[in-house]
Amino acid sequence: MTVRVKAVKAIRTPGGLSVRVDPRAAAVVLLLAAAVLAAGVVLIGSGDFPISPGEVIATLLGNGAPAQEFIVKDLRLPRVLVGMLVGASLALSGAIFQSISRNPLGSPDVIGFGQGATAGALSAIVLFDGGAVAVAGGAVVGGVVTGVAVYLLAWKRGVHGYRLVLVGIGVAAMLTAANHYLLTRASLVDAGRATLWMTGSLDGRDWAQVWPLLGMCAVLVPLVLMYGRPLRMLEMGDDAAYALGVPVERTRMVLMGSGVVLVAVATAAAGPIAFVALSAPQLARRVTRSPGPNLAAAAVMGAALLLMADWVATTAFGERQLPVGVVTGVLGGCYLLWLLVTERKAGRI
Numbered sequence: 001m002t003v004r005v006k007a008v009k010a011i012r013t014p015g016g017l018s019v020r021v022d023p024r025a026a027a028v029v030l031l032l033a034a035a036v037l038a039a040g041v042v043l044i045g046s047g048d049f050p051i052s053p054g055e056v057i058a059t060l061l062g063n064g065a066p067a068q069e070f071i072v073k074d075l076r077l078p079r080v081l082v083g084m085l086v087g088a089s090l091a092l093s094g095a096i097f098q099s100i101s102r103n104p105l106g107s108p109d110v111i112g113f114g115q116g117a118t119a120g121a122l123s124a125i126v127l128f129d130g131g132a133v134a135v136a137g138g139a140v141v142g143g144v145v146t147g148v149a150v151y152l153l154a155w156k157r158g159v160h161g162y163r164l165v166l167v168g169i170g171v172a173a174m175l176t177a178a179n180h181y182l183l184t185r186a187s188l189v190d191a192g193r194a195t196l197w198m199t200g201s202l203d204g205r206d207w208a209q210v211w212p213l214l215g216m217c218a219v220l221v222p223l224v225l226m227y228g229r230p231l232r233m234l235e236m237g238d239d240a241a242y243a244l245g246v247p248v249e250r251t252r253m254v255l256m257g258s259g260v261v262l263v264a265v266a267t268a269a270a271g272p273i274a275f276v277a278l279s280a281p282q283l284a285r286r287v288t289r290s291p292g293p294n295l296a297a298a299a300v301m302g303a304a305l306l307l308m309a310d311w312v313a314t315t316a317f318g319e320r321q322l323p324v325g326v327v328t329g330v331l332g333g334c335y336l337l338w339l340l341v342t343e344r345k346a347g348r349i
Contacts, residue, residue, distance in 0.1 A: 046315060208272075273328050
């Protein structure tokens with residue numbers, strides 16, 4: 001029998017706090033962050049008015065021509081920032097729920113939270129003829145209400161991982177039916193508007209979407225990262241976490257609440273973009289080869305995946321640009337099939 005020993009480095013801060021750092025995981029996070037920045041520069045320079053990477057960087061630093069300043073800072077930079085933040089939010093939420101459920105299928109777009117946010121947005125469009133702000137607010141409210149409902153329905157002396165997944169799948173099915181019903185109630189104009197929103201897209205995103213999303217991420221991302229160690233202990237089971245001094249239910253509620261809000265605000269900003277929350281945490285684990293939720297790696301992996309998918313959607317099909325949700329749906333569906341086959345072979349489903 002071969003025993004693999006994972007290299008972990010302990011760093012002691014001046015205040016006496018000891019921090020364990022996995023060198024490989026840290027290197028992966030840095031490389032992925034560099035890839036995200038590079039992809040962002042390339043995306044900003046792509047379009048009907050191409051700009052070289054050097055000119056993009058110069059413009060971001062305030063040394064561009066007036067036309068480049070307008071194109072880069074007012075038109076393209078907000079879209080890229082929304083893509084980064086949405087990808088990171090979805091991936092971080094996926095990592096939370098996959099760790100809590102101890103199941104790679106425990107993703108927000110599988111267990112109903114994305115469908116709940118969609119139901120809230122569709123209600124704002126179809127029933128109240130709401131504008132962009134009302135649609136975003138409806139998505140947040142729908143996602144949060146769905147999260148509370150799934151948690152309560154899955155509760156029975158605690159929240160078991162497979163029970164959470166099964167209840168979530170059932171809720172997702174009901175919400176999908178409700179969303180289809182709402183579309184049948186809509187007028188032709190509202191139905192077209194709702195269908196376009198449901199596809200998931202970064203087109204037309206501006207600073208009005210960036211600032212609320214950035215503010216929410218500034219609060220929730222540090223909170224989730226602070227709970228990274230208790231979340232890793234939760235993966236060992238409630239009894240083991242209790243024995244190690246983790247307040248299990250409080251930790252689970254804080255993390256689940258943060259994950260639901262992250263999905264809701266991401267959906268409000270860009271529509272329901274599928275499978276990033278499912279695939280990014282798993283890819284991060286495979287790249288880092290590190291146990292645990294790998295929250296930081298998952299977040300930057302999600303940002304990288306969404307930006308790369310947006311680049312494919314806008315450049316790979318000539319003049320026929322696709323919504324980014326179509327590309328992530330196709331790639332994520334293939335990944336889901338592969339994951340199901342792998343889990344079946346391993347005897348876990």
